[in-house]
Amino acid sequence: xxxxxxxxxxxxxxxxxxxxxxxxxxxxxxxxxxxxxxxxxxxxxxxxxxxxxxxxxxxxxxxxxxxxxxxxxxxxxxxxxxxxxxxxxxxxxxxxxxxxxxxxxxxxxxxxxxxxxxxxxxxxxxxxxxxxxxxxxxxxxxxxxxxxxxxxxxxxxxxxxxxxxxxxxxxxxxxxxxxxxxxxxxxxxxxxxxxxxxxxxxxxxxxxxxxxxxxxxxxxxxxxxxxxxxxxxxxxxxxxxxxxxxxxxxxxxxxxxxxxxxxxxxxxxxxxxxxxxxxxxxxxxxxxxxxxxxxxxxxxxxxxxx
Numbered sequence: 001x002x003x004x005x006x007x008x009x010x011x012x013x014x015x016x017x018x019x020x021x022x023x024x025x026x027x028x029x030x031x032x033x034x035x036x037x038x039x040x041x042x043x044x045x046x047x048x049x050x051x052x053x054x055x056x057x058x059x060x061x062x063x064x065x066x067x068x069x070x071x072x073x074x075x076x077x078x079x080x081x082x083x084x085x086x087x088x089x090x091x092x093x094x095x096x097x098x099x100x101x102x103x104x105x106x107x108x109x110x111x112x113x114x115x116x117x118x119x120x121x122x123x124x125x126x127x128x129x130x131x132x133x134x135x136x137x138x139x140x141x142x143x144x145x146x147x148x149x150x151x152x153x154x155x156x157x158x159x160x161x162x163x164x165x166x167x168x169x170x171x172x173x174x175x176x177x178x179x180x181x182x183x184x185x186x187x188x189x190x191x192x193x194x195x196x197x198x199x200x201x202x203x204x205x206x207x208x209x210x211x212x213x214x215x216x217x218x219x220x221x222x223x224x225x226x227x228x229x230x231x232x233x234x235x236x237x238x239x240x241x242x243x244x245x246x247x248x249x250x251x252x253x254x255x256x257x258x259x260x261x262x263x264x265x266x267x268x269x270x271x272x273x274x275x276x277x278x279x280x281x282x283x284x285x286x287x288x289x290x291x292x293x294x295x296x297x298x299x300x301x302x303x304x305x306x
Contacts, residue, residue, distance in 0.1 A: 032085030169208030244276035
């Protein structure tokens, strides 16, 4: 997509960010959000590998593959040029580092030292590769401008709509129609505003007080499980559960300035993560040794087949 921006077969959507690494999405913002959600799961695989490390050839190969995946994801996030992606990267990277270096053999101080050196090195290498590339735009592909069609301009009109409809809401799926009523006619252009670029604001506009209460209950429930996963350390599959918790936070934060959960790829992972956090892990029961079959002997005594 970067090297061949005019190649139609490389893009799934007709209306997209040409010459930018959008992946299977329509814009780079959702690509950045998707990659951010994948990063903690790579850290979880790395934590499992470190915990059971024996130094075999297979484990060395897996370590190389995971390092390559981490670098590729970081490079993809930087190359996307999403301002929101850059802001969310810092907490995701810190939490992923805690997942990766929080388990394994060796002293705790040694693990923290390795993490303190390795994580910034990976981050710097990925950023340098993107920002010095002649083909990648890097920082600033998306931003938070203040023109009427920008996120700030849309939010300004959205707050006006909410002030008039906060009790009952305007109805699900009505935002784009209601927005046209409140939009300043002098600012109308070829840009069509279909969403508020703030899913919380759009949800409150369309559902009112009832929807706001339901949203608050869900967020409280999800936050409880995120904190529970990070507060306790005795559960099975802890690194995977923590990775799911971090992945959940990405669309929750990104939804303040976009609508990532309206894309099927991100929605699928976001729906899976709470299940990973709360579903109990079945521990394998100890399998008893097989019993030697007993057959009756011809003389009426019992004989054991060996």
